[in-house]
Amino acid sequence: MTSEDVRNEARKKLKGICGVYRDCDGLPNRICQGQSYGGTLGIGGIGAGYSFSNNVKALANIHFKMRLISSHFTPDTSTTIFGKKVSMPVYGAPVTGVNSFGGEDVITEEEFCRATVLGCREAGSIGWRGDTFTYTLEKSFGLNAIKEADGWGIKICKPRDQETLKQFIKKAEKVNAIAVGVDVDGCGSFAMAAHDKPVYRKSIADLKELSDSTELPFIIKGVMCVEDAEAAVQAGTDAVVVSNHGGRVLDHTPGTAEVLPDIIAALKGKILILVDGGVRTGYDVLKMLALGADGVLVGRDIVRAAVGGGIEGVRIQMDYIKKTLSRAMLMTGCPSVKDISKNILI
Numbered sequence: 147m148t149s150e151d152v153r154n155e156a157r158k159k160l161k162g163i164c165g166v167y168r169d170c171d172g173l174p175n176r177i178c179q180g181q182s183y184g185g186t187l188g189i190g191g192i193g194a195g196y197s198f199s200n201n202v203k204a205l206a207n208i209h210f211k212m213r214l215i216s217s218h219f220t221p222d223t224s225t226t227i228f229g230k231k232v233s234m235p236v237y238g239a240p241v242t243g244v245n246s247f248g249g250e251d252v253i254t255e256e257e258f259c260r261a262t263v264l265g266c267r268e269a270g271s272i273g274w275r276g277d278t279f280t281y282t283l284e285k286s287f288g289l290n291a292i293k294e295a296d297g298w299g300i301k302i303c304k305p306r307d308q309e310t311l312k313q314f315i316k317k318a319e320k321v322n323a324i325a326v327g328v329d330v331d332g333c334g335s336f337a338m339a340a341h342d343k344p345v346y347r348k349s350i351a352d353l354k355e356l357s358d359s360t361e362l363p364f365i366i367k368g369v370m371c372v373e374d375a376e377a378a379v380q381a382g383t384d385a386v387v388v389s390n391h392g393g394r395v396l397d398h399t400p401g402t403a404e405v406l407p408d409i410i411a412a413l414k415g416k417i418l419i420l421v422d423g424g425v426r427t428g429y430d431v432l433k434m435l436a437l438g439a440d441g442v443l444v445g446r447d448i449v450r451a452a453v454g455g456g457i458e459g460v461r462i463q464m465d466y467i468k469k470t471l472s473r474a475m476l477m478t479g480c481p482s483v484k485d486i487s488k489n490i491l492i
């Protein structure tokens with residue numbers, strides 16, 4: 147199977163949901179953008195899709211300095227996160243619920259979680275798993291997949307009530323997950339509220355209570371400003387993910403690559419700073435790393451890869467990102483991840 151085969155298969159299965167276009171940019175003419183007149187969110191962005199497309203535009207506006215004259219090297223994309231060695235600082239984002247708007251004939255939630263977690267592991271990366279209204283403590287598809295992968299995965303829970311969250315965290319510990327966290331931007335989830343699974347804004351004290359409740363590294367996902375990033379540090383978190391949820395929770399935010407530099411300037415070295423939004427290739431990854439991110443998550447392309455090719459499809463997608471990251475590192479003069487800095491940008 148090639149990457150093209152996987153995408154062609156995904157295009158058939160995701161008919162009417164995602165066009166599997168060459169550019170996944172959330173522009174108004176894309177079939178995923180159904181929300182503007184009250185349609186369902188599907189795989190698109192909320193509202194008119196500006197936050198989604200701003201992620202892609204922000205990355206497109208960053209340019210590399212091509213720098214070639216030095217002795218030859220083969221780029222080493224590997225690094226470590228939370229003490230684990232990975233083939234590159236790129237991870238499968240926590241995406242859930244494709245079955246709920248695509249139907250079980252597209253992919254079941256169980257298959258989707260297995261594809262992400264096991265496919266990422268095969269590529270030397272880590273699959274992150276999310277949370278949605280179909281998940282319960284008894285039926286936690288993401289944690290089941292992480293268990294099957296001997297703990298090789300990260301679990302991000304929706305900001306449910308504190309007691310339920312603590313139980314999810316305990317379950318993540320039981321399956322030996324690498325880390326656990328909460329997507330604080332999930333407090334705006336209509337899907338959760340509509341299915342009687344209330345979600346909440348979280349205070350520093352709430353987040354500290356959760357982070358103190360576990361020995362696992364604790365992550366806060368959904369940070370889009372320096373204030374929230376600083377609050378996350380006060381809450382004792384180990385990492386934040388700069389993210390607007392792929393433009394799915396509030397329309398008219400900037401792209402994540404636009405807010406990342408200020409967050410890096412305020413927090414670099416205090417905690418890990420990861421980022422996602424609009425990342426499709428290793429070139430996009432290198433831009434985020436050059437801005438100072440410690441790692442990058444890939445969302446919608448994991449959906450297409452899992453739907454089109456299951457575990458193997460995700461491995462192929464992650465390998466494609468690694469190959470393009472390696473090429474971009476060669477052409478900008480970065481032998482290893484440590485050598486990447488904003489000096490490679492113009």
Ligand SMILES: Cc1cc2nc3c(=O)[nH]c(=O)nc-3n(C[C@H](O)[C@H](O)[C@H](O)COP(=O)(O)O)c2cc1C
Pocket residue numbers: 188189190201239240241242243244275276277278302329367389390391392393394422423424425443444445446447
């Ligand atoms: C269909 C869909 C479902 C998602 N579900 C979750 C989730 O359950 N938890 C979470 O933290 N983020 C969720 N996200 C957000 C992703 O983790 C990630 O932040 C986003 O997709 C990155 O942008 P990209 O898709 O442009 O790569 C979801 C995104 C999509 C597209």
